[in-house]
Amino acid sequence: MFKLSFLPREEKFFGLFEDDAQNVVKAAQALKDMVDTWEDVGEKVAKITELEHQGDTITHQIIAQLNSTFVTPFDREDISRLSQSLDDVVDFIHAAADAMYIYKVKRPSQRAKELADIIVQAAAEVERAMPHLRHRAELKQVFERCVEINRLENMADRVFRSAMAELFDDNANIADVIKWREIYEHMESATDRCEDVANVLEGVALKHA
Amino acid sequence: MFKLSFLPREEKFFGLFEDDAQNVVKAAQALKDMVDTWEDVGEKVAKITELEHQGDTITHQIIAQLNSTFVTPFDREDISRLSQSLDDVVDFIHAAADAMYIYKVKRPSQRAKELADIIVQAAAEVERAMPHLRHRAELKQVFERCVEINRLENMADRVFRSAMAELFDDNANIADVIKWREIYEHMESATDRCEDVANVLEGVALKHA
Amino acid sequence: MFKLSFLPREEKFFGLFEDDAQNVVKAAQALKDMVDTWEDVGEKVAKITELEHQGDTITHQIIAQLNSTFVTPFDREDISRLSQSLDDVVDFIHAAADAMYIYKVKRPSQRAKELADIIVQAAAEVERAMPHLRHRAELKQVFERCVEINRLENMADRVFRSAMAELFDDNANIADVIKWREIYEHMESATDRCEDVANVLEGVALKHA
Numbered sequence: 219m220f221k222l223s224f225l226p227r228e229e230k231f232f233g234l235f236e237d238d239a240q241n242v243v244k245a246a247q248a249l250k251d252m253v254d255t256w257e258d259v260g261e262k263v264a265k266i267t268e269l270e271h272q273g274d275t276i277t278h279q280i281i282a283q284l285n286s287t288f289v290t291p292f293d294r295e296d297i298s299r300l301s302q303s304l305d306d307v308v309d310f311i312h313a314a315a316d317a318m319y320i321y322k323v324k325r326p327s328q329r330a331k332e333l334a335d336i337i338v339q340a341a342a343e344v345e346r347a348m349p350h351l352r353h354r355a356e357l358k359q360v361f362e363r364c365v366e367i368n369r370l371e372n373m374a375d376r377v378f379r380s381a382m383a384e385l386f387d388d389n390a391n392i393a394d395v396i397k398w399r400e401i402y403e404h405m406e407s408a409t410d411r412c413e414d415v416a417n418v419l420e421g422v423a424l425k426h427a
Numbered sequence: 428m429f430k431l432s433f434l435p436r437e438e439k440f441f442g443l444f445e446d447d448a449q450n451v452v453k454a455a456q457a458l459k460d461m462v463d464t465w466e467d468v469g470e471k472v473a474k475i476t477e478l479e480h481q482g483d484t485i486t487h488q489i490i491a492q493l494n495s496t497f498v499t500p501f502d503r504e505d506i507s508r509l510s511q512s513l514d515d516v517v518d519f520i521h522a523a524a525d526a527m528y529i530y531k532v533k534r535p536s537q538r539a540k541e542l543a544d545i546i547v548q549a550a551a552e553v554e555r556a557m558p559h560l561r562h563r564a565e566l567k568q569v570f571e572r573c574v575e576i577n578r579l580e581n582m583a584d585r586v587f588r589s590a591m592a593e594l595f596d597d598n599a600n601i602a603d604v605i606k607w608r609e610i611y612e613h614m615e616s617a618t619d620r621c622e623d624v625a626n627v628l629e630g631v632a633l634k635h636a
Numbered sequence: 637m638f639k640l641s642f643l644p645r646e647e648k649f650f651g652l653f654e655d656d657a658q659n660v661v662k663a664a665q666a667l668k669d670m671v672d673t674w675e676d677v678g679e680k681v682a683k684i685t686e687l688e689h690q691g692d693t694i695t696h697q698i699i700a701q702l703n704s705t706f707v708t709p710f711d712r713e714d715i716s717r718l719s720q721s722l723d724d725v726v727d728f729i730h731a732a733a734d735a736m737y738i739y740k741v742k743r744p745s746q747r748a749k750e751l752a753d754i755i756v757q758a759a760a761e762v763e764r765a766m767p768h769l770r771h772r773a774e775l776k777q778v779f780e781r782c783v784e785i786n787r788l789e790n791m792a793d794r795v796f797r798s799a800m801a802e803l804f805d806d807n808a809n810i811a812d813v814i815k816w817r818e819i820y821e822h823m824e825s826a827t828d829r830c831e832d833v834a835n836v837l838e839g840v841a842l843k844h845a
Contacts, residue, residue, distance in 0.1 A: 295713070321804060379529055383531075592738040592739070
C-alpha cells in the first residue's frame with residue numbers, strides 16, 4: 219500500500235501534535251488520579267498546573283513553526299485550531315482540579331469520578347488518532363477514533379446532566395451546589411474540547427483522504 | 428435587473444443553509460410552544476433534541492460538501508462559521524429547554540416567554556435572509572434582515588437584564604435563582620448566536636454586493 | 637535603520653486599530669473610576685455603555701474596510717480576530733460594570749479594585765503595542781508589550797482565584813456569592829481577551845519580523 223511520506227519539516231508538526239496529545243493524556247490521568255485517591259490534593263493540582271505550562275510551551279512551538287513554514291502538511295487554519303483545542307482540553311482539566319482545590323470540596327462525588335474516567339478515555343483516543351495523520355493510507359483510522367470521541371462526549375453529556383439534576387435534589391447546602399456545578403461544567407467542557415479536536419481531525423482526514 | 432445565477436454545485440450549499448435555517452425556526456417554535464403551554468414537557472424536550480440531531484446532520488453535510496468542493500459560492504471560512512453559528516443557535520435552544528426539564532422548574536416566568544418569543548422572531552429573520560444569498564441583486568435585502576436581527580438581539584439583552592435583576596429581588600429560594608439564571612443565559616445566548624449568523628451574512632453580502 | 641512604510645490605504649487599518657485600542661483604555665479607566673469612587677454608578681455604567689457603542693462603530697469600520705480592500709497590511713484573518721478581541725475586552729468591561737449595577741451590590745470589594753487596576757494596565761499595554769505595528773523595525777517592541785500583557789493576565793488569574801476562594805469563606809449571604817462570582821468572571825475575562833489581543837499581535841509580529 220502506498221504511503222505518502224511527508225518532508226522532514228512537516229515531520230516536526232506531526233511530532234509536536236503527538237507530544238501535545240500525550241500531554242493531554244498525562245493531564246487527564248493526573249485528574250483521574252486526584253479524584254480517585256483524594257490525597258495530597260494540593261500537590262496534584264500543582265502537577266496539573268505544570269502539565270498545563272508544558273502544553274503552553276508546545277502550543278507556542280507549533281505557532282512559531284507555523285509562522286516560519288511556507289508549506290504545511292495541512293491547512294494553516296486547521297493547525298491553529300487543532301493546537302488551540304488541545305490547549306483548551308488541558309485548560310479545562312486544570313480548571314476542574316483547581317476549583318476542587320480552592321473551593322475546598324470535601325471529596326469528589328461518584329459523578330466526578332465518572333467524568334474524570336471519560337476524560338481519560340477521550341484523551342487516549344485523541345492520542346491514538348494523532349500518528350495516523352502522518353500517513354494518507356491510515357486516515358480511515360482517524361475517522362474511527364473520531365467516532366469514538368463523539369461517543370464519549372455524548373456519554374459525558376449524559377453523566378453531566380444526571381449530575382446537575384442530582385445536585386439540586388441531594389443538596390441542602392447551596393454553596394456546594396454552586397461549587398460542584400462549576401466543577402462539573404469544567405469537566406464536561408474538557409470532553410467538549412476533545413470533540414473539537416475530533417472535528418478538526420475529521421476535516422483534515424476528509425480533505426486528504 | 429441582472430441576476431447572477433450560480434452553478435448547480437453551489438446550489439447545494441444554498442439549499443443546505445436554507446434547510447438549516449428552517450430547522451432553527453422549528454426548534455425556536457418548539458421552545459416557544461413548550462414555555463407557552465407547559466404541558467408534556469418531557470416530550471417537547473425530546474422533540475427539540477430530535478431537531479438538534481437533524482441540525483447536526485445538516486452541519487455535517489455542509490462540511491462534507493465544503494471539503495469536496497473547490498469553488499464555493501462564498502468564502503470557505505464564512506461557510507464554516509455560518510454553519511457553526513446556526514448549529515449553536517439550536518444548541519442553546521436545546522440547552523434552555525433541557526435545563527427547564529432536568530431542574531424541574533415549576534413553570535416558565537413571563538420573562539422566559541418573552542425571550543422565547545424573541546428567539547422565534549430572530550430565527551424567522553435568519554430564515555428569511557437565507558434565500559437572498561442566491562442572487563446578487565437581492566443582497567441588499569440581506570442587510571435589512573441583519574438590521575432586524577441586531578434589533579431583536581438588543582431587545583433580548585434588555586429582557587435578559589431585567590430578568591436577572593428581578594431574579595434576586597423576587598426569590599427567597601436561591602436554588603431557583605441559580606436554575607433560572609442558567610435558563611435565561613441559554614436563551615440569551617441563542618439570540619447572540621443569531622447575531623453571529625447576521626454578522627457572517629452581512630460580511631458575505633458586503634463582499635459580493 | 638530601514639523602515640517599511642505602508643501605503644495610504646493600509647494606514648487606515650492602523651489608525652482604526654489605534655482608535656479601537658484607545659477606546660479600550662477609556663472603558664477600562666471608566667470601570668476603575670467606577671469601582672474606586674462608587675458614586676453616580678448609574679451614570680458611570682451609561683458612560684461605559686456609550687464607549688461600548690463607539691467600539692462597535694470602530695469594529696464595523698474595520699470590517700467594512702477589510703471587505704473593500706484587496707491588499708491588507710496583515711492577514712485578513714488576523715485583522716478580523718484582532719478587531720473581535722478588542723471588541724470583546726470592552727464587552728466584558730461593560731458586563732462587569734453592568735452586573736454591579738443591576739445586582740445593586742453594596743460596594744466593590746478590594747479584589748474588584750485590584751482586578752480593575754490590572755485591566756487598566758493591560759489595556760494600556762495594548763494601546764502602547766498598536767503603533768509599533770506600523771513599522772517593521774519596531775515589531776520587537778510588540779513582543780515586549782505582549783510579554784507584559786501575559787504577565788498581567790497571570791496576575792489577574794491569581795487575584796481571581798483568591799477572590800473566588802474568599803467569596804465562599806467570607807459570605808454568609810449566598811446571593812452575594814452568586815453576584816460577585818459573575819462580576820469577577822467578567823473582569824477576569826476582560827484580561828483574558830487582552831491576552832487574545834496579545835496572541836494575535838505576537839503572530840502578526842512573528843510573520844512580518
